[in-house]
Amino acid sequence: MKTFKLLFLLSIFGLQSCETQTNKINGVSFVASRDIIDESHVNPVVKVNANFAAVMPFGFIKNLDHPEINHNTDRQWFGETKPGSKQYIEELRKKGIKVMIKPQIWVWKGEFTGLIKMSTEENWKALEDSYTSFILEYTKLAQEVNAEILCIGTELELFVKHRPQYWTDLIKEIKTIYSGKLTYAANWDEFKRTPFWDQLDYIGIDAYFPVSNQKTPTYEECIEGWKAHKPIITKLSETYNKPVLFTEYGYRSVDFSGREPWVSDIAMDVVNLDAQVNTTKALFETFWKEPWFAGGFIWKWFHKHDEVGGENNSRFTPQNKPAEDVIRQYYKKEE
Template sequence: MRPFISIIFSVFLFTPLLSWAQNLNGVEKVNGVEKINGVSFVATNQTLNSSDLNPVKDINANWITVMPFGFIRPNSAEVLYNSNYQWKGETVAGIKQTIRLAHQQQLKVMLKPHVWMRNQWIGDLSFSTEEQWLIFENSYTNYILEFAKVAEELNVGIFAIGVELKKSAILRPDFWRELSDKVRTVYSGKITYAANWDNYNNVSFWDKLDYIGIDAYFPVATAKTPSHDAFYAGWFSHYNAIKKFSYSQQKKVIFTEFGYRNIDYTGKEPWNQAINSTFNSIAQVNAYSAIFSRFWGESWFLGGFLWKWFPQHAKSGGINNNRFTPQNKPVEKAIKAFYTLTPPK
């Protein structure tokens, strides 16, 4: 990086740190629970070793999410998982290995099974017949309980019973209430559900869970390169709504996913992976610093898991990569700086 650019970023990172640090007194733990400074750790088809988690420790993260993907084929309702054709890191054996390595590194773990469909967002998943719904729900229950047992066996701290299954959560709430009860019979830790940012307040079964989980891709800015203050202001209505909802449910909030790409207009549609725009590291840094400034000092907010982090750190990200990962980009230093301000206890 050229010297003058480095100076710009140093000033850029330090200014929001000053204001944010003033609000952090005594909030490293909330009711005895440390702030979650997490990363969403991507599975691989390679064999991991503990050194693959060193870069996670280097940014002072204290939690990782591991994500065993399930799949639904086109024109099918059945959830498939733990298959020979998927990456070994997503299988039961691979997930267990990753959890064990994380614990060796004193990293806590959230286990968050995802269902994936080709050419369709899983939140739009719906069925026209009761028979199809039951095929989905029975296979999904088997999938979730399989990994809930893994979570119990390996002393996982948090287990998510679902991710962004928007229509299912709205149309079939009784299924989710029953599923949460079934998970409780095999897993003794904390449970949550990862709601999409636009419908966490439409989930009717938070009373069955320990935490409100939100995949926090809220639209917060429309400019090409918003300042930290512009991003911060853009959170105002969302922040107030989330805080009010947290108090109404008497549940603390986790951002089960959050993140921004290093592109122009990164705050306009943060969820949109298809946008192909100009590289913009400053916008990404500002977006991250603002979300930390807004939320990490709040007692009702437990922390979150950035999206996303790859095991082969040296080969991941970089300034010529405009995907979500912050690895080897200027924003990685910003994340480390903020995570250092709320150290693991």
């Protein structure tokens, strides 16, 4: 009887250890640039109490039905390439910052990657071959540098929807090369339909959920706004017994920042620092204490900290704005 009780307690303890995320991923999305980085660019990441950075190399395609992805070329910015990604990782590691490698695609003129869709079987096959070349290049880098996490794709809903077997096979191939943790960055309105969460380690969500229609959303309004979304996220975590990772999260310092947080329209330029603070704080209070929540990566963080953001800036970066202090507080290391 005592043996049974001991085994039962051990099994419960093991389950809790699996499900509970005690050490949050307090991350920044470290923007690829033209430049080599050094200690001066990493120190601000340390000062905001981050323990992770997403390094984001890029591939480029001409339009939404074009199958060829150009990547790792001498026509790209240094940080967008494999050598640049490796150099960034090496510098981040010197300061104890862990890494998620997050290769992304840029469609000409900034069209939404979720709409990439081929019109012929021939082009689908060509896209699959090209994407495999792209992602395996960074899979090999992830294994080489022992990256803690590899994100296998970002906001590619129609590609995933129309070619599910390709993604299953790709994940299997990735696992023969890379031994770390895997995720996929599903858009906030995509993640419920992503078919392969059971094959990955984290349910990855780019968390641009609408939480308030107000010009200056209050903290309380945003907390209330999350009640429409949080149960769905929680249920998915329970269904797959996987932790949720916000592969991107963040708000612009602009009027109506909580209404359509994914919008990056430069015409929206009326600065509202309170809106960014309130939406950001509400997200932290809603998720960071949950045992099934792994953490996330703030969108976005530029390497030249002293030259970006500021109180006249209406863009996503929290740098040199009141929202940076909010992040610093919630990322504060345990005593």
